[in-house]
Amino acid sequence: MTGAAPLLFERYGHVALITLNRPEALNAFTGDMGELWSERYRECDRDDSIRAVVVTGNGRAFCAGADMSGGADTFDTHDSANFSSSPVLPAWKVRKPVIAAMNGHAIGLGFSLALQCDFRFAATDSKYGLIQSRRGVLADGCSHWLLPRLIGVEAAMEMLVLGRTLTSDELAEKGLAREILPAAQVLPAALSFADEIASQSSPLIAAMSKRLLWDGLGMSLDAMDAKESQWLQHTMGKADAIEGGRAFAERRAPRWQSQVNSDWPEG
16 A cells, blocks of 8 residues: 555544545545455454544545546456455454544445444435446445345335435434534544443443344344343452442442453353
């Protein structure tokens, strides 16, 4: 890679910030960007000092989708046996909560990758959507699995088949954004939300809750009951369970001791 890095990585206390860094191209997605993005997600999962992750874009867009500077060759035949519709490690595989701070337009793959996050903050006066049907290819990022679970089959069908762009208000109406804000306020709001998670919630419990919620999308009620019961038992009597009650009684902020990697339950 030459020139500026296509992706930046910073730390704010226990919060990691990943910034897509191709502002001149509206942060259009490239293979180099995807490799770095996946590496940073894996680092966030491994590093127990990181408790929440925020992803945003540099400039006036979050991500304008796949880099189409190749014109007709952009979606040419892809014969690789390792090809995946999700070119970034899905955010749901990161055990720390991941928040998309969509500071501007999020289109196509850019929107698919934001949908994989646990929370989304969106900018007013921006466009969002899965427009791939209007480019002659399928939507990506496991959106055919994810969207029906987020907004229902009919609404998902409309988005995937028609390929329309949505305004921020339409995004909020569908329940696909936690908060709609002026562009300049999106990242600060997302970082503040991430910091609340990092400081107020037990790191282990936040990670376990995230994993149960995502895994639960494909589990039966009985299977979830068994898993939740097993994992709840794992947390009882641990240092964070004692600290949570003590901090509440003493009316102070909790001092969490859990480590996601070393304290993760078996099975």
